[in-house]
Amino acid sequence: MTITRRTVVKLLGSSAFAGAISSTLASRAFAAASELVIAQSGGQAGEALEKAYAAPFTAKTGIPVRFVGLESALGELKAMLQSGTIDRHVWDVELADVLSQPDLFEYLDWDAIAPDPIFPEAKQPKAIGRHYYSYVMSWNGKAKPISTWKNFFDTENFPGRRAMMSYDAYAQLEVALLADGVAADKLYPLDVDRAFAFLEANKDKVQVWWDSGSQAAELVTSGEVDYALIYSGRVAYSKDVGMTYNQGISVLNYLAVTKGIDADAKAAAMKFFHEMTVAENELKAVETIAYSGPSEGLDALLTDEQRKVLPSSVQNRAVQVPIDSQWWTENRAAIDKRWTEFRANL
Template sequence: MRRARLSRSSIQGEASMPQSPSRAQPRRTVVAGLAAALVAPAIGISVRAQGKQVVVRTGGGGYDEAKRASVYEPFTRETGIEIVLVAANATKMLALARAGSDEIDVYDTNDETLLQISRANGLAPIDYAGFKFTDPADLPAALRQPQYAGHSYFATLLGFNTSRIKPGSEPANWAQFFDVQRFPGARSMPNPSLGEPTLEFALIADGVPMDKLYPLDIERALKKLGTIKKSIVKFWETGALSTQLLVDGEAPLVALWNTRLYEAMGKGAPVAAQWNQNQAALVAFGINRHARNAANAKVFVDYCLSAETQGRWMQGVTAMPANRKAVSKASPTLRDPATGTLWVHSKGFMRDITWWADNRQKVADRWQRWVLE
């Protein structure tokens, strides 16, 4: 049996979640660094001419392990196409796109990074009409973008330490999270200069409805954030740190990714989730405009978005599927029992990636001044 090849390069940044885009390197440094950037994957790619392959950038680690038996190996069995997995953070992906590199066929990353790659003219159109495995109608319209297709959701939500806060007595919304009189104690939130939703949560706490958040009022958000500044022990910059602060009880209340929270929960940590007013974001596929294996890339994306494939992937993982027909296979903990829908649909709001792509540097600059005030 032909197996999916899992050769990888070294991973920079978070491995369990798609990277947020950062500022691109100057082009003169990009081209010089491309060879070094893909030295390890090139070992796996060098035999490409001997058989059908598709080179896929993923987040690596447990993400790939969870998909090996449910997605990668069945794909190779059914199509005869080998999968070569490579690692690259957002900065590297953008650099490769701007340099017109053909080393990666499919980008599997968050939708904001794909928007940035698209703006760099690095993505090919998605041929939904040509899909054979997936019925495009099973994908929400908002996820069927011209140059990328969402395959799953992740969320930033309110996590709490159950050894310090009894379930049912935790803050029920962000206004209560910001109420340090009623809910005293340390907190942690993500560094908003990374594009994480600290500003959104502050605005919700200040009374802004979830469907009226964008464009973000940065100054209003920072003013509200200032009311709990002394209670924030750390504005985290990695998923590992957010989980550690919560599990150790250093910060019994933490805004963090559901993937990290549920990973800790699965290991028996005393943590739980409050899904109300969560922020949802997408992990998606984009096909490199310069892909060497463009036809195989199309087949891979089509296969991975199908209800059958997503249904298999949902078994035993904390992913939230894009395909409507696979939602019933998602873990019950990721579904609202009142509606049967995913929590990101019943109690959440979608991240506005266009606003963040246009304003990320502005937020980062203002944030650097605010932390010193």
Template sequence: MKAFERLGIGILSISLLAFSFQTASAEPITVVSWGGSYGKAQDRALFTDASNHSGIAINRESGASMTKTCLQVQSGSVTWDLVVTGSGGAAAAAADGCLEKIDYSVVDVSDFYPGLYTDYCVGSDVFATVMAWNTDKYGEPGSPGAPSSWADFWDVKKFPGTRAYRANNVDGALEPALMADGVPPEKVYEVLATPEGKRRAINKIRELKPHIAVFWGSGAQQAQLMKDAEVDMSTGWNGRFDNAKKDGAKVGYTFNQALLDYDCFAMPKGAPNKEVAMRFLAEVSKPQYQANLPFYITYGPTNRKAYEMTKAPKELIESLPSHPKNVPLMLPVSLDWYAKHKNEALELYMELMSE
């Protein structure tokens, strides 16, 4: 019996050694995210440690885009293995047949919050699209007279000054316009599901366009605009503005009427290293990595165990968009709307951009 045990242990050891060698010696997978403080936060909290612990080497690239992902798939020249994207972008790309299904026999999401993963995307962090402003000009959040709603963002008489808004991507662009036009948050996607609702949102942005000094194209640009005081108000992502504030920017924002959303990992259809990339996705989704993310950018974990493991102070945890006191203030993004309507809405938005 002991001989069989020794034989079994020997075989197991050889198998593990072979597996480790195979993993460590495999071609690096290509993981594509964004740049700026978000990309640095992912590198520090997620990618470096997950790569070291799994033995899976990665090539990190910036410039993540579902449009580029779909172009690779349609051309038959896929070079990316995992792509970071917003949940709405993933929903639209999946509907267009551009993504692989996630293998949940490999990726464990049993401790994820409901709704933060789909058949085609695994949530990496929770963020909010907010309205931010120069606090020297309009006051600190919550102070008398400070902006507090999308109607205030559009009100250039009460809050004179320049604005910045999203360029060339409809994600998070139409919902604020409808709320500014008086549509209750709970009715926004119902209205946007109609042709009239989409045109109403576009026309509301057209109304503001003379006051939009910059259409931003990235999170890094949002932050820089506020750091340089190039604009007085901007839409954008809460974590980018928090990091800009750490760097000295006079910027504040509100979660009121913000869009509650999540970033996720998606895999292009035909990814060259599908099996290895799926194993890396399983590793990077573990709570010990997500628990470190708030130290580098104020985005919340998607894995509930990360909250139990994090050593972040209470004040930092309460500043995350996923904290229970903040969630009721916001409008959760509708993936169903993005899957069905994003392409049509984007055409209208791009027409507006070209005017």
């Protein structure tokens, strides 16, 4: 690998190298790739990536991992590809992103990843499952526990204030249909009209439509609302808030690779992905955040308490409803428009 002016500038700019420029330069001659850059939305999930997967990956390969922030994967990836300079290799995405814009992403080399046993949905041609999260019902410690979405909208038997998500119909249409009595295995294709009709009829039971997961957690923890639809990870480890995975809408979050990256960077990414399939590494991740990975071996390593609160334990997988990303990819544009109308009339 030749050292161009640009790599030198990049090297000097990175403070991680500042102490050991000479040794790094020497090892660079052998290293497959100089670094792996992962764009992800940050927070505790980013911390978990770093501790659980980046640490063992770097220990084995000597390739450092750099995390950069991310607001919207598709927008930023498109802009990056247009600019012609690839400075980020791996992206934190939803499967629907990859399915709707496959041209932005590289095929994964599953032979090179050589994964430990993982759930089949985590193995996509252009994406690898990272962790599960779930749209679940939660309640303040003082409120009566609920176990179904029907209960969630039943203000007579379960009095109290409710909160739902303001910015998306995603998963909330499923919630509406389950509450309206549709069986979980008959959800897809979603009856969109029925879902919106149900939400329209029940919207006055919802006092607050939250704009972020942290706001949702604050609302239900402080008792500002009694029941909230919420991202599971926001409340799973909470002592003050009740939650159940029953009828939770389960989503697997993925990582994918920039289209057209050089072979070295791609090879490094595949090695990184291997670390994500190792049960012991996934166990490390759930120390930081309540979003668990797709390893089939993880459940055996968990404590009973962890099995209760993590989304991909055997017992919780059994009671959740997996979201259909393919259906959402095909229908999202029309539903987004309808959701804007619904929201403007709250």
